[in-house]
Amino acid sequence: MNKEKVGKFYDVVWTEYIPEYEKTKNHWNIFYSEKEAEGKSVLDAGCGTGIFSIIFAKNGAGKVTGIDISEGSLETARSLADKFDLKNTEFRKEDMLALPFSDEYFDIVWAWGTVHHTTDPFKAIDNLIRVLRKGGSILLAVYTRTRLTFIHEIIRKTLVLMPRKSWTFLSKVMALFLAPVVFFFKKREKSRQGEKLEELILDWYFVPIRHYYTPDEIRSYLEERGFEIEKFLPASGRFNSTSNFIFKARKTG
Ligand SMILES: C[S@@+](CC[C@H](N)C(=O)[O-])C[C@H]1O[C@@H](n2cnc3c(N)ncnc32)[C@H](O)[C@@H]1O
Structure with a gap:
C-alpha cells in the first residue's frame, strides 16, 4: 500500500x-x-x-x-x-x-x-x-x-495527512512564506538552481515514505x-x- x-x-x-x-x-x-x-x-x-x-x-x-x-x-x-x-x-x-x-x-x-x-x-x-x-x-x-531530522519528520507526517489534492497548493503557499527566508540565506539560493522552491517543498514534506x-x-x-x-x-x-x-x-x- x-x-x-x-x-x-x-x-x-x-x-x-x-x-x-x-x-x-x-x-x-x-x-x-x-x-x-x-x-x-x-x-x-x-x-x-x-x-x-x-x-x-x-x-x-x-x-x-x-x-x-x-x-x-x-x-x-x-x-x-x-x-x-x-x-x-x-x-x-x-x-x-x-x-x-x-x-x-x-x-x-x-x-x-x-x-x-x-x-x-x-x-x-x-x-x-x-x-x-x-x-x-x-x-x-x-x-x-541530522539532529533536525525529527522536526522535519513531524512536519512531513502531519502534512501527508492532508487530502492529496491539496498538496501542490499547500507547497505553493509554503514556498511563498519561505521565499524570504530562502532569500536571506544566500547559500540556499544556490541550492535552488534548476528547481522551484515549491517543488523542493512538495518533494521534501509531502512524500509518503x-x-x-x-x-x-x-x-x-x-x-x-x-x-x-x-x-x-x-x-x-x-x-x-x-x-x-x-x-x-x-x-x-
Ligand atoms: C526523488 S525521486 C528521484 C527521481 C530521479 N532519480 C531524479 O533524481 O530526478 C524518487 C523516485 O523513486 C521512485 N521510486 C520510489 N520507490 C520505488 C521503488 N520501490 N521502485 C522503483 N522506483 C521507486 C519514485 O516513484 C520517484 O520517481
Whole structure:
C-alpha cells in the first residue's frame, strides 16, 4: 500500500516539474564522463522524469533502462526521450525491491534519491548490487540523518495527512512564506538552481515514505559487500543541498 502511495505521489511531482537538462548534465559530470559511459548498459533505478537516463543515453551509454513505480513519471520520461529523439532508452514499470533482471546485468547502476523512498532501502540496495556486474559502478544519493531530522519528520507526517489534492497548493503557499527566508540565506539560493522552491517543498514534506542515513552507515554497507568508494560528496552537487550525500562505488568483490 505504501509503495502505491509513493507511486501516486510521484505521478503528481514528475508530471509537473522537469529538471533542466544543462544544469543536471553538469551535475552528472561530477560523477561520470562521456568516456566512462561509452557503450555501457545503465540502470536508472527510480528514474522519475528520466532526466538522468536521457543524459546517459545522449552522452555515450549503449543502452539505458529507466525503471520506476510511478506510471506518470514513466510517461514523462518516455516523452522526454522522444523529444531528444533517443532510441537507446527503455522505461519500464518495475519495483527496486523485486528487480526482474538477471545477476550482473548492468555496467552502471544510478540511483539518485530513490532507495530511501522504498519500504526497505537496504533490500533495494542489495537488489541494485545483485544486478551490477563485477567491475561496474553504483551511484547512490541518500537522505542525510541530522539532529533536525525529527522536526522535519513531524512536519512531513502531519502534512501527508492532508487530502492529496491539496498538496501542490499547500507547497505553493509554503514556498511563498519561505521565499524570504530562502532569500536571506544566500547559500540556499544556490541550492535552488534548476528547481522551484515549491517543488523542493512538495518533494521534501509531502512524500509518503522517507528514510534517512548517515554517510558512515552507507559507506560500511557498501565496503562490507566488496565495494571500493570512488567518490563521496557530503552534499548534493545538483542543488548543493546538505539534505543528501552521494557515494559512487565500484564493485570489486
Ligand atoms: C526523488 S525521486 C528521484 C527521481 C530521479 N532519480 C531524479 O533524481 O530526478 C524518487 C523516485 O523513486 C521512485 N521510486 C520510489 N520507490 C520505488 C521503488 N520501490 N521502485 C522503483 N522506483 C521507486 C519514485 O516513484 C520517484 O520517481
